[in-house]
Amino acid sequence: MHPPHFSVGTWWIIAAITTALFLAVCVPLMPSPKYKLRISGIPLLGILYLGGDYWLKDHGPEQALSIHSVMMLTFLTFCVASHKTIKRAVEEERLYGSPTPSPNGIVRGIAIVFGGLLLWLWLNYG
Numbered sequence: 001m002h003p004p005h006f007s008v009g010t011w012w013i014i015a016a017i018t019t020a021l022f023l024a025v026c027v028p029l030m031p032s033p034k035y036k037l038r039i040s041g042i043p044l045l046g047i048l049y050l051g052g053d054y055w056l057k058d059h060g061p062e063q064a065l066s067i068h069s070v071m072m073l074t075f076l077t078f079c080v081a082s083h084k085t086i087k088r089a090v091e092e093e094r095l096y097g098s099p100t101p102s103p104n105g106i107v108r109g110i111a112i113v114f115g116g117l118l119l120w121l122w123l124n125y126g
Contacts, residue, residue, distance in 0.1 A: 004123075011065035015050075018072035019043045026079035031087040039079070046071055066123050074116030081108055 006014065023040060030036040046068045054064040079086075085108075092098075 006062065008061045008065070011062050011069070015065045015069045015072070018069045018076070019046070022072045022076045022079075025076055029079050029083040029086075031090045035086070035090065042075055043072065063124055066120060070116050070120040070123065073119070074112055077116075078109055078112045081112065 022043060026039050026042075027036050030039050050064050050068045053059050053067060054061060
């Protein structure tokens with residue numbers, strides 16, 4: 001199965017849509033204003049990385065935009081899959097000072113990041 005080949009313009013549209021989806025879904029899922037502010041900064045960090053990846057590593061715009069899009073989808077998937085765990089950890093932090101690490105949350109996070117990496121590799125290298 002061969003990956004789709006998108007133009008730079010299409011990748012810009014995909015990056016904008018995935019960023020908007022991320023913000024629309026993940027910000028409301030966060031349990032406190034502090035975490036809402038933190039998570040809304042992730043796309044900004046992605047854009048900074050996008051510029052650095054394009055200019056410093058000399059990757060093409062398609063590759064840089066595909067990285068940003070896949071990472072937004074990866075973070076979106078993690079937020080949706082882990083929002084109850086995140087809410088519980090924030091409550092524990094508020095009550096006890098530090099949350100108890102969740103082994104299930106850690107494994108889920110690793111699996112989602114690995115899936116995002118596989119998607120990006122498929123999109124860029126087939």
